[in-house]
Amino acid sequence: xxxxxxxxxxxxEAPKDEVSKNAQLLIRAGFINKEMAxxxxxxxxxxxxxxxxxxxxxxxxxxxxGVELQSTALQKKEVWEKTNRWDDKVVDNWxxxxxxxxxxxxxxxxxxxxxxxxxxxxxSSYKDLPIYAYDIRTVFRNEARAKSGIxxxxxxxxxxxxxxxxxxxxxxxxxxxxxxxxxxxxxKVGLGDKTFMTFASGGTFSKYSHEFQxxxxxxxxxxxxxxxxxIAVNQEIIEEQNTCxxxxxxxxxxxxxxxxxxxxxxGTKFSKPFELKYKDEKGEDQFVFxxxxxxxxxxxxxxxVEVLSDDKGIVWPESLAPFKVHLLSLGKxxxxxxxxxxxxxxxxxxxxxxxxxxxxxxxxxxxxxxIPYRVVVSGKSLEAGGVEFKKRNSEEGKIISIEELIKQIS
Amino acid sequence: xxxxxxxxxxxxEAPKDEVSKNAQLLIRAGFINKEMAxxxxxxxxxxxxxxxxxxxxxxxxxxxxGVELQSTALQKKEVWEKTNRWDDKVVDNWxxxxxxxxxxxxxxxxxxxxxxxxxxxxxSSYKDLPIYAYDIRTVFRNEARAKSGIxxxxxxxxxxxxxxxxxxxxxxxxxxxxxxxxxxxxxKVGLGDKTFMTFASGGTFSKYSHEFQxxxxxxxxxxxxxxxxxIAVNQEIIEEQNTCxxxxxxxxxxxxxxxxxxxxxxGTKFSKPFELKYKDEKGEDQFVFxxxxxxxxxxxxxxxVEVLSDDKGIVWPESLAPFKVHLLSLGKxxxxxxxxxxxxxxxxxxxxxxxxxxxxxxxxxxxxxxIPYRVVVSGKSLEAGGVEFKKRNSEEGKIISIEELIKQIS
Numbered sequence: 179x180x181x182x183x184x185x186x187x188x189x190x191e192a193p194k195d196e197v198s199k200n201a202q203l204l205i206r207a208g209f210i211n212k213e214m215a216x217x218x219x220x221x222x223x224x225x226x227x228x229x230x231x232x233x234x235x236x237x238x239x240x241x242x243x244g245v246e247l248q249s250t251a252l253q254k255k256e257v258w259e260k261t262n263r264w265d266d267k268v269v270d271n272w273x274x275x276x277x278x279x280x281x282x283x284x285x286x287x288x289x290x291x292x293x294x295x296x297x298x299x300x301x302s303s304y305k306d307l308p309i310y311a312y313d314i315r316t317v318f319r320n321e322a323r324a325k326s327g328i329x330x331x332x333x334x335x336x337x338x339x340x341x342x343x344x345x346x347x348x349x350x351x352x353x354x355x356x357x358x359x360x361x362x363x364x365x366k367v368g369l370g371d372k373t374f375m376t377f378a379s380g381g382t383f384s385k386y387s388h389e390f391q392x393x394x395x396x397x398x399x400x401x402x403x404x405x406x407x408x409i410a411v412n413q414e415i416i417e418e419q420n421t422c423x424x425x426x427x428x429x430x431x432x433x434x435x436x437x438x439x440x441x442x443x444x445g446t447k448f449s450k451p452f453e454l455k456y457k458d459e460k461g462e463d464q465f466v467f468x469x470x471x472x473x474x475x476x477x478x479x480x481x482x483v484e485v486l487s488d489d490k491g492i493v494w495p496e497s498l499a500p501f502k503v504h505l506l507s508l509g510k511x512x513x514x515x516x517x518x519x520x521x522x523x524x525x526x527x528x529x530x531x532x533x534x535x536x537x538x539x540x541x542x543x544x545x546x547x548x549i550p551y552r553v554v555v556s557g558k559s560l561e562a563g564g565v566e567f568k569k570r571n572s573e574e575g576k577i578i579s580i581e582e583l584i585k586q587i588s
Numbered sequence: 589x590x591x592x593x594x595x596x597x598x599x600x601e602a603p604k605d606e607v608s609k610n611a612q613l614l615i616r617a618g619f620i621n622k623e624m625a626x627x628x629x630x631x632x633x634x635x636x637x638x639x640x641x642x643x644x645x646x647x648x649x650x651x652x653x654g655v656e657l658q659s660t661a662l663q664k665k666e667v668w669e670k671t672n673r674w675d676d677k678v679v680d681n682w683x684x685x686x687x688x689x690x691x692x693x694x695x696x697x698x699x700x701x702x703x704x705x706x707x708x709x710x711x712s713s714y715k716d717l718p719i720y721a722y723d724i725r726t727v728f729r730n731e732a733r734a735k736s737g738i739x740x741x742x743x744x745x746x747x748x749x750x751x752x753x754x755x756x757x758x759x760x761x762x763x764x765x766x767x768x769x770x771x772x773x774x775x776k777v778g779l780g781d782k783t784f785m786t787f788a789s790g791g792t793f794s795k796y797s798h799e800f801q802x803x804x805x806x807x808x809x810x811x812x813x814x815x816x817x818x819i820a821v822n823q824e825i826i827e828e829q830n831t832c833x834x835x836x837x838x839x840x841x842x843x844x845x846x847x848x849x850x851x852x853x854x855g856t857k858f859s860k861p862f863e864l865k866y867k868d869e870k871g872e873d874q875f876v877f878x879x880x881x882x883x884x885x886x887x888x889x890x891x892x893v894e895v896l897s898d899d900k901g902i903v904w905p906e907s908l909a910p911f912k913v914h915l916l917s918l919g920k921x922x923x924x925x926x927x928x929x930x931x932x933x934x935x936x937x938x939x940x941x942x943x944x945x946x947x948x949x950x951x952x953x954x955x956x957x958x959i960p961y962r963v964v965v966s967g968k969s970l971e972a973g974g975v976e977f978k979k980r981n982s983e984e985g986k987i988i989s990i991e992e993l994i995k996q997i998s
Contacts, residue, residue, distance in 0.1 A: 185655065185710050185719040211706050213660050214693075219706065220658040222721075228658070245595060248630040248638070250623050251661065251726065252743050275683045275695065277742075278732045283624075285685065285695075296621050296629065300595050309595040311632075316661065316725075322688045332687075333662050 179501070181531045184208075186221050188543045199396060200480035201327025203492050207546045209500075216324025216332035223547070224479075226500035228335060231475050232314050234366045234497065235337050238359040242352070244310045244339055249292060251318065253284040257291050260451040271319040273332075285318040290470060293340045294448040301466060304344055304458050308352065312339035314475065326398070328480040329436060335475035342449075342466045344456070346383075349443065349467045356441050356471050360390055364438065367478060368495030372485060373438065374410040376401050377423050383445025383467075386415075386423065391435035396484045399437055402430035410435075436481050444468040492548030493570050501529040503587060504549035506540045508556035517555060517565065517580060524588055545570070551587055589911070591941045594618075596631050598953045609806060610890035611737025613902050617956045619910075626734025626742035633957070634889070636910035638745060641885050642724050644776045644907065645747045648769040652762070654720045654749055659702060661728065663694035667701050670861040681729040683742075695728040700880060703750045704858040711876060714754055714868050718762065722749035724885065736808070738890040739846060745885035752859075752876045754866070756793075759853065759877045766851050766881050770800055774848065777888060778905030782895060783848065784820040786811050787833050793855025793877075796825075796833065801845035806894045809847055812840035820845075846891050854878040902958030903980050911939040913997060914959035916950045918966035927965060927975065927990060934998055955980070961997055 186208030193212055196202050201218065204210045209224035220228055236246065252275075258264035264284070266272055273285040286292070293311065300306060314337045321332055328334065339356070343349040357375065364373040369392050376389040389412060391401045401410040404422035411423065411430065421428050448454070449466040458464050479498075486493045496502060503521060505528050507514035518530045529549060531540050537556075544552050554566040554575070565583055568575030578586070596618030603622055606612050611628065614620045619634035630638055646656065662685075668674035674694070676682055683695040696702070703721065710716060724747045731742055738744065749766070753759040767785065774783040779802050786799040799822060801811045811820040814832035821833065821840065831838050858864070859876040868874050889908075896903045906912060913931060915938050917924035928940045939959060941950050947966075954962050964976040964985070975993055978985030988996070 183653070183655070185707075185716065185721060187710055187716075189709075211709065213662070213702060213706075214664050217660050217662045219660050219702070222655045222657050225656055225658050243593070245593070245632045246635055247632050248635050250627050250629050250743055252623070252627045252728070254624050273685045273693075275685045278730055283683075292623060292629070296623075297595075299599075299621065300597055300618075306595065306597075311595060318662070320688055333660055 179529055181529055182533050184222060184529075186223060188546055196327070197325055198327030198329065198480075199487070200329060200483040203483055203487055203546070204328065204480075207492055207548070210328065216321055216330070218328055218331065223500045227479055227494070227498050228475060230498045231367060231478055232335070232337070235314065235363055235473060235475065238362050239310075239312050239337070239339055242310060242355045242359050243308075244312045247311055247313055248315060249286065249289045249313045251285050251316070253286050253292065255282050255284070257295050258284060260295075261291055261448060263291065271321060273318045273320045287317050287319045288470075288472070289313060289338055290340065290444065290448050290468075291452075294452040294454050294468070297342055297466070298452060298454050301342065301454060301456050304456055307342055307344045307456060307466065308348055309342040310339060310352065311342075312337060312471075326396070326480070328476045329396070329474075329484070330398075331476060334477065336477075337473045337475060339471040341469040341471070342454070343468070344458070344464070345467055346445075349469055353441065353443060353469055356469070357388065360439050360441065360471075360473070363473070364390060364392070366497050367482060368497065369438070369478075369482065369485060374401060374403060374408070374435070376410040376412050376435075377415050378412045378440070379414050380443065381445075382447065384443035387440060387442040389437050390439040392438050392481050392485060393433050394436050394481065394484050395434055397434040397436040399435050400432055401435045402432055404430055436477070436484070438478055438481055439471075439473040441471045442469060444470055487548070488571075490542075491546035494548045494550060496550045499548070499550050501527040501549050503528045503551045503553055504531065504544045504547065505529065506531045506544060506552065506554045508537050508540070508554060510555045510557060510560065513560060514555040517553070517583070520580070520584065521587070524584065526587060553583060589939055591939055592943050594632060594939075596633060598956055606737070607735055608737030608739065608890075609897070610739060610893040613893055613897055613956070614738065614890075617902055617958070620738065626731055626740070628738055628741065630886075633910045637889055637904070637908050638885060640908045641777060641888055642745070642747070645724065645773055645883060645885065648772050649720075649722050649747070649749055652720060652765045652769050653718075654722045657721055657723055658725060659696065659699045659723045661695050661726070663696050663702065665692050665694070667705050668694060670705075671701055671858060673701065681731060683728045683730045697727050697729045698880075698882070699723060699748055700750065700854065700858050700878075701862075704862040704864050704878070707752055707876070708862060708864050711752065711864060711866050714866055717752055717754045717866060717876065718758055719752040720749060720762065721752075722747060722881075736806070736890070738886045739806070739884075739894070740808075741886060744887065746887075747883045747885060749881040751879040751881070752864075753878070754868070754874070755877055756855075759879055763851065763853060763879055766879070767798065770849050770851065770881075770883070773883070774800060774802070776907050777892060778907065779848070779888075779892065779895060784811060784813060784818070784845070786820040786822050786845075787825050788822045788850070789824050790853065791855075792857065794853035797850060797852040799847050800849040802848050802891050802895060803843050804846050804891065804894050805844055807844040807846040809845050810842055811845045812842050814840055846887070846894070848888055848891055849881075849883040851881045852879060854880055897958070898981075900952075901956030904958045904960060906960045909958070909960050911937040911959050913938045913961045913963055914941065914954050914957065915939065916941045916954060916962065916964045918947050918950070918964060920965045920967060920970065923970060924965040927963070927993070930990070930994065931997070934994065936997060963993060
């Protein structure tokens, strides 16, 4: 893409009321626009990142047998009253609205209720199960304070998968698959070595649920890591047992972390109120055994920015970068355009800085945007035999030939 | 995809309160689920169709120079007060909600205001223009009555592009490109010959705006077609002038139609209140000249169902079908699976009905689902030398060899 065709511009300063590092950098680099506290529109560069995260998540969910659908934002009171989650005293972050005839509606913050309700249309026999249905969409949470940028938005992208199994055994098998899928996701987005599966309270149907927590000073949570097992426990669990649930180790290391996902055994908590039942092989009625698996897509984007950026700007992992290559022309547009075309023909995503701007500004913008490979075409580089090639996270560039460039990044 | 892995099932009856043909068929076939009047979740089969429509629209918008972003649902009062569109007496289909501190928010039904407001961050010089920014997302309209299924939802997918040009001349050039892009879209989704560009009132900045209207008895609009020019005028225009605006023809033919898109010259209606200005080549301040270009993605899906279905069910055009081939195994799963694998390897999208169900039910479901090519593998077909091949919209199938099948649909 030609940078001159991209309407966004970098900014020296983020809005004064923006206190989080992730939103400051993303706004300055033109990935998002702040509409109000906790509400950000996603600009073209940002949408490319969101789509890449969503596709990684999609791939892993499909791998576990997941089928994608799209649920709705507008929610019916009667459906949520069945589980006693309609009342604002019970769930304190609802956004509510009304139809013209004053019927109250809610804006979805999650979808256990409507999904359980819908599945009664499709589940009647053991042959209909298991079902793994997931959804990638924006949901709404009426946060009293919204100070963590896109890590805790009032409107944000997230993925939720709901599993519907015949019994606890079938559920547990899926739950283990989901753990692996989640680990794969964090590995693919470049947070693998900083993300810990973290034991959390389980509710009625399982001793534990599991969070995925990424180490960061910007995190709102404390976790307690067992370095032997490479897992962690959360604050609730440490207060109860103060040991690693896997090996009994008492020597747990406290760290700040961002919750980037959670998986939960729901058992029959939702299937009972919705009478989500099936006939088993013997013709007897059984309740469906459920699980839920959440992951904040925009939060993950914010976390990557918090964890991987440096003092010059964002550092995208290749898997999420809006473009693989940032091609900077310093007065050599014609030569640069040839390279742009060569790379584009090979299917390589290139942002071509063809703007009529000082070199210093182009370099600073490139660091701020955080595209993995920077390629500079200048009179100097051409004289020296090619282009200057530099990785975003290395200090020094080197001159390489155009053939060598294509080889290196293909 | 294996049909046994798809959790949806066909239904003999749609919900009693569902009066529209499009939603009745889409619910019965398992493409959508009714959450409440005017609010439908999109099930896996439906999401495949929505994504195909969205991708066709995306392709055409990109072709005109469009850049995609994702705006927000939550809207700030102050932004909409600038154009006097916050008040429910002025705009009667707002959904409103509140933050915890009682600050009123709206749910977006369109985005002229936030887009104009945002662009003040990015537009300062004539060099920054033109900009063509678009958005594909769900928007919300608080319809008093919602009786047209997914053709007039309270929450629905739509595409909106906003153009920001230096002056009327630059705007008009884009406007003509947009007309072509819209025509291409209706051609690609199979509605080309039934869709008329329709002259409508223009507002302050142009004599006309343009709607795109698809002939259908289910339409809420009346249009008046000039058969010489292959264009139409809407009710407003006919009342004013009663002639074709292109050739002066008075012999216009009245038809019922569904509005499937509209394009509008906004001029400086929004750029003035938001002070969206730029410095021209002489250094003088000028207001940006805007246009808006809307298209309902879910409405288009509903329109295709209204217009192209028959008494047996939906008839998808190949470009929108959730799968290209519906492969039915009648007791020959092993042989059918081989064909499934062969076609899938060639990148052909196949829904494989591997269910343990009566032949009659499989045939009826296949007609209801409306996948373009039906391939039946049975003892009889194999004896006769291959598979039975039938197009959804032809009466008779014929036996062809597997090699011939692959040739025909590749």
